[in-house]
Amino acid sequence: MNTEPHTxxxxxxxxxxxxxxxxxxxxxxxVERRLADDPAYRSRLAGLERAWxxxxxxxxxxxxxxxxxxxxxxxxLRAEDEVATETRSARQLxxxxxxxxxxxxxxxxxxxFVAIRARLERPNRALARDLPVIEKIDQLGNxxxxxxxxxxxxxxxFAAEVANEE
Amino acid sequence: MSLTESLPIRYELHDxxxxxxxxxxxxxxxxxxxxxxxxxxxxxxxxxxxxxxxELAEDLxxxxxxxxxxxxxxxxxxxxxxxWLFTIANNVASNARRxxxxxxxxxxxxxxxxxxxxxxxxxxxxxxxxxxxxxxxxKVEQSEMVRQxxxxxxxxxxxxxxxxxxxxxxxQDIADTMQLSVQAIKSLLSRARVNLKEIxxxxxxxxxxxxxxxxxxxxRPELDEEG
Numbered sequence: 001m002n003t004e005p006h007t008x009x010x011x012x013x014x015x016x017x018x019x020x021x022x023x024x025x026x027x028x029x030x031v032e033r034r035l036a037d038d039p040a041y042r043s044r045l046a047g048l049e050r051a052w053x054x055x056x057x058x059x060x061x062x063x064x065x066x067x068x069x070x071x072x073x074x075x076x077l078r079a080e081d082e083v084a085t086e087t088r089s090a091r092q093l094x095x096x097x098x099x100x101x102x103x104x105x106x107x108x109x110x111x112x113f114v115a116i117r118a119r120l121e122r123p124n125r126a127l128a129r130d131l132p133v134i135e136k137i138d139q140l141g142n143x144x145x146x147x148x149x150x151x152x153x154x155x156x157x158f159a160a161e162v163a164n165e166e
Numbered sequence: 167m168s169l170t171e172s173l174p175i176r177y178e179l180h181d182x183x184x185x186x187x188x189x190x191x192x193x194x195x196x197x198x199x200x201x202x203x204x205x206x207x208x209x210x211x212x213x214x215x216x217x218x219x220x221e222l223a224e225d226l227x228x229x230x231x232x233x234x235x236x237x238x239x240x241x242x243x244x245x246x247x248x249x250w251l252f253t254i255a256n257n258v259a260s261n262a263r264r265x266x267x268x269x270x271x272x273x274x275x276x277x278x279x280x281x282x283x284x285x286x287x288x289x290x291x292x293x294x295x296x297x298x299x300x301x302x303x304x305k306v307e308q309s310e311m312v313r314q315x316x317x318x319x320x321x322x323x324x325x326x327x328x329x330x331x332x333x334x335x336x337x338q339d340i341a342d343t344m345q346l347s348v349q350a351i352k353s354l355l356s357r358a359r360v361n362l363k364e365i366x367x368x369x370x371x372x373x374x375x376x377x378x379x380x381x382x383x384x385x386r387p388e389l390d391e392e393g
Contacts, residue, residue: 009353009356009357012356012357012359012360013352013353013356015356016352016355016356016359016360017337017352017356019359020330020337020355022336022337022352047363047367048359048360048363050363050367050370051359051362051363051366051367052331052359052362054308054312054315054362054366054370055312055316055327055331055362057305057308057309057312058215058309058312058313058316058331059309059313060207060211060332061207061210061211061214061220061223062207062210063206063207063210063224063227067206067210067224067227067228068199068202068203068206070228071202071206071227071228071231072198072199072202074228074232075198075231075232075235076195078232078235078236079195079235
């Protein structure tokens with residue numbers, strides 16, 4: 001990029017980026033040309049650099065052994081808590097799985113019972129349906145034509161008898 | 167570096183701390199301790215200058231390490247380890263500042279959140295035999311004055327400055343850490359350094375205390391907060 005800074009803020013931004021080694025080669029060359037020609041620009045750079053160098057006097061913090069120990073211990077405790085929580089969760093999950101399995105077994109047993117019972121009752125229902133015919137089997141035996149009997153049934157002749165039986 | 171290298175593989179290959187963190191992910195406790203040892207001083211230095219309180223800085227640093235440990239199982243190396251750690255540190259410090267401000271039910275003034283009392287500043291100023299230009303500054307006093315000057319910066323300027331100065335981070339890494347654009351970081355650092363110069367020059371040349379110089383510089387809008 002080759003844009004000339006227009007404001008003081010732009011100028012400072014460029015100088016600071018130059019000091020930080022963050023300018024592209026073209027901008028860097030432009031700054032260096034101006035530094036060679038412009039004493040005020042040079043002085044501004046020197047001021048920024050001086051203040052930056054003063055940061056060297058800032059103290060760096062040293063952690064003591066206690067900090068390291070307590071940090072590692074705290075994290076170890078947290079890890080133990082996590083393991084305990086995971087174990088508890090796994091146990092709860094297992095309990096839930098067993099409960100679910102038992103419920104499914106009960107449901108299957110109930111469904112089986114209903115199905116078997118329905119199957120067993122099916123012949124009884126057929127017998128009940130055919131009862132009027134069974135009771136009159138001797139009389140009906142005198143009729144030669146099945147078609148005739150079918151016609152009587154279609155006309156509802158046996159319906160009253162079935163209703164009476166019920 | 168191959169163009170076809172994926173990000174996780176690139177960081178795993180080139181950043182030894184990423185490799186340590188991957189061992190932590192696999193349950194290696196010794197690797198975590200090693201990371202604590204490697205980063206505790208760096209982290210405490212940044213946090214102490216950021217929040218201006220040693221005890222609070224230690225609490226926050228422990229919180230940072232705890233968060234790293236908690237995140238271990240889903241850790242993927244998508245950045246340098248230091249960038250990831252200082253991103254967490256930045257978030258933890260911001261949360262702490264917000265909750266502290268909420269507790270006090272008033273905003274904590276930017277750049278004035280250190281624990282040095284006015285009395286200590288007065289004592290320093292007396293010791294400095296003020297208005298004596300270009301005098302030889304005592305190292306301890308000078309360090310304290312610089313600390314005051316850094317504390318007078320806004321929190322974001324301070325964080326960018328500390329990462330640049332103490333961590334030697336590039337603008338791109340600082341931008342990643344603070345979740346801002348590179349241009350924003352360029353602007354922040356420029357203003358931070360100009361403000362620092364404005365605050366420290368009167369002290370170096372005339373013995374004026376940083377808090378007075380900060381007040382003077384705050385009166386000039388172009389030296390204030392970024393944006």
